[in-house]
Amino acid sequence: MFQKVLIAEDHGLTGSGLKESLTGLSISEILVVHYCDDALLKIKAALQQGTPFEVLITDLSFKVDYKNRSLSSGEELIAEVKKVQPTMKIVVYSVENRVGKIKTLYDDLGIDAFVGKDRRDINEIGKAIKQVFEGKTYFSESWQHALRSSENQLELDDYDILLLKLLTKGLKQEEIAQYFQERNYPASSLRSIQDRLGKLKAIFGAKTPVHLVAQAMERGFI
Amino acid sequence: MFQKVLIAEDHGLTGSGLKESLTGLSISEILVVHYCDDALLKIKAALQQGTPFEVLITDLSFKVDYKNRSLSSGEELIAEVKKVQPTMKIVVYSVENRVGKIKTLYDDLGIDAFVGKDRRDINEIGKAIKQVFEGKTYFSESWQHALRSSENQLELDDYDILLLKLLTKGLKQEEIAQYFQERNYPASSLRSIQDRLGKLKAIFGAKTPVHLVAQAMERGFI
DNA sequence: TAATGCATTGCGGGAAAACGCAAGGGAAAG
DNA sequence: CTTTCCCTTGCGTTTTCCCGCAATGCATTA
Numbered sequence: 001m002f003q004k005v006l007i008a009e010d011h012g013l014t015g016s017g018l019k020e021s022l023t024g025l026s027i028s029e030i031l032v033v034h035y036c037d038d039a040l041l042k043i044k045a046a047l048q049q050g051t052p053f054e055v056l057i058t059d060l061s062f063k064v065d066y067k068n069r070s071l072s073s074g075e076e077l078i079a080e081v082k083k084v085q086p087t088m089k090i091v092v093y094s095v096e097n098r099v100g101k102i103k104t105l106y107d108d109l110g111i112d113a114f115v116g117k118d119r120r121d122i123n124e125i126g127k128a129i130k131q132v133f134e135g136k137t138y139f140s141e142s143w144q145h146a147l148r149s150s151e152n153q154l155e156l157d158d159y160d161i162l163l164l165k166l167l168t169k170g171l172k173q174e175e176i177a178q179y180f181q182e183r184n185y186p187a188s189s190l191r192s193i194q195d196r197l198g199k200l201k202a203i204f205g206a207k208t209p210v211h212l213v214a215q216a217m218e219r220g221f222i
Numbered sequence: 223m224f225q226k227v228l229i230a231e232d233h234g235l236t237g238s239g240l241k242e243s244l245t246g247l248s249i250s251e252i253l254v255v256h257y258c259d260d261a262l263l264k265i266k267a268a269l270q271q272g273t274p275f276e277v278l279i280t281d282l283s284f285k286v287d288y289k290n291r292s293l294s295s296g297e298e299l300i301a302e303v304k305k306v307q308p309t310m311k312i313v314v315y316s317v318e319n320r321v322g323k324i325k326t327l328y329d330d331l332g333i334d335a336f337v338g339k340d341r342r343d344i345n346e347i348g349k350a351i352k353q354v355f356e357g358k359t360y361f362s363e364s365w366q367h368a369l370r371s372s373e374n375q376l377e378l379d380d381y382d383i384l385l386l387k388l389l390t391k392g393l394k395q396e397e398i399a400q401y402f403q404e405r406n407y408p409a410s411s412l413r414s415i416q417d418r419l420g421k422l423k424a425i426f427g428a429k430t431p432v433h434l435v436a437q438a439m440e441r442g443f444i
Numbered sequence: 445t446a447a448t449g450c451a452t453t454g455c456g457g458g459a460a461a462a463c464g465c466a467a468g469g470g471a472a473a474g
Numbered sequence: 475c476t477t478t479c480c481c482t483t484g485c486g487t488t489t490t491c492c493c494g495c496a497a498t499g500c501a502t503t504a
Contacts, residue, residue: 011317012344017239034341063317063340095233097285118285119256122234170433173461189483194462208490209461210435211392217439395491411453416492430460431491 001025002089002133004051007032008039008058008077009093014117018057018093021125036062036071040080047085055132056081057125060094078109089132093117093125098156102139113138156221159185160200163193164222167213173197223247224311224355226273229254230261230280230299231315236339240279240315243344247351258284258293262302269307277354278303279347282316300331311354315339315347320442324365335360378422378443381407385418386444389435395419 005027009015015032022030031053033039039058046052060074071077074092081088091113092105105111113128115121115138124140131138156164166176173193180188187196197209206212216222227249231237237254244252253275255261261280268274282296293299296314303310313335314327327333335350337343337360346362353360361369378386388398395415402410409418419431428434438444 010341011236011339012341013239013243013339013347014233014236015239016242016344017235017237020238020242021235063319065341095285117233117236119232119234119287122238125235167430167432168436170429172430187482191463191483191485192481195482198462207392208389208394209432210389213432213436214390214439217436409452413453413455413493414451417452419491420493 002027002054002129004029004046004053005031005055005057005129006039006042006053008034008036008056008062008074010034010059010062017122018125021122022129025126025129027129035067035069036074036077037069039077040071040084043081043088044084052085053088055089055091055129057091057093060092060096075105075109078105078111082110089113091115091125091128091132091138093121106137106139115140156200156216159187160196161222163196164200164213164216167209168217168222224249224276224351226251226268226275227253227277227279227351228261228264228275230256230258230278230284230296232256232281232284239344240347243347244351247348257289257291258295258299259291261299262293262306265303265310266306274307275310277311277313277351279313279315282314282318297327297331300327300333304332311335313337313347313350313354313360315343318442320440321365321369322442324361324442325369326442328359328361328369336362336365338362338364378438381409382418382422383444385415386422386435386438389431390439390444 002025005022007015007018007030009018009032012034015034019030019032031042033042036058039056043053043056056078058074058077062069062073064072071080074094078090078092081090090109090111092102092111093115095117096102097116102114105114112132115124115128118140120140124138128138128140163176166179171179174190177188177190177193180193187193197212200216201207201209201212204212204215206215213222227244229237229240229252231240231254234256237256241252241254253264255264258280261278265275265278278300280296280299284291284295286294293302296316300312300314303312312331312333314324314333315337317339318324319338324336327336334354337346337350342362346360350360385398388401393401396412399410399412399415402415409415419434422438423429423431423434426434426437428437435444
């Protein structure tokens, strides 16, 4: 089994729960850090000393606080880690439940496992570690299920989410169109914005733009 | 110290971390459940058997899954628990960080403590339990100030809040006017609705209705 | 009593958004 | 290559929203 595992998780109790659940796997050294930057520092230091970590278990979102940080998300951390230690095994442990997002993590960042924060995670994190140790990948049940029934599972792409976020920032449709045009996005005309908004309203069953954004916020899309 | 504590938390590892951190407090019985409904059932059962729980530690948001549930949030759970066992001490443990929301939990639901899911929670949850056991309330440092001092705290009256809520439900301005007229509210004309909305936009520094509602939601007013 | 201030409301013009329609245009299928 | 389909886009109409202005009414104040 792995000898050294690093956990990056900013919820204290969740981090200790994670550590606790891994102690049964005869891993000799488990370190928990609460900041992305700390994780990267520890990884570099261990590498320098010739006793590198073998696995990084990381959350994706880290709450900001008074401390200055250069890394602000798990994605950035993973990208940096891959630069300094490409052999590092990466296990993502997050509440993220968008199939597209997880697919991106796998395709672009080359993560080895994904475990969702849910009611069954306590079983799955151990399975994931074992699978990864055997050189395999692991993605949790709930995610696989979401993959199969991705039809009724509503999912928004980055375009939709950005559009909704711009709306919450107070931009008017015309300003959003301009914003997209400046960045050479597809479907950047005013009419296309309206079209997409109409489709989103249909998806969410929303009657007004306010209703749409309220729904999206309540469901955690933005 | 308390004898029986119930924990409602849908993240398995977080739940076990919570339980683990409480074992040092000489609490004889700690039960963890993953659904709101289960929590209510356990509480009712214990009450019937004459060995009621003394404290409920609960998250606010619970992920939906295949199981049918009647309760979908911590708020609903707390409200139901207060009905069947008003003496129950309530500790909320959540990522929620909106002052308005926490203020509402305290004012309307009468919670005894709030601990945020963050890097310091592992220390604070113990403190919270001890304080509550002594009949006091506990809110972490960052919240205390905000809860007491309503100085810079902008206050919205029921009219404003209802107005914003109706907007999030998808009603148009004219429908809202009609809604108010049917209930004999003052300032129920369309023009008054618009006037009020304009003032609210000024207060929140919002440029569009969507912006306004997004701000209000982010700050926990609705 | 008279004056002042503030909320409420209607009206009207202008801005923004909603939406059908139809004209391209590119990709996939035949 | 042609056809089909869908996405994108502009145009024009209708609806909704925004906001200044002014009249009214109620309460407070001089």
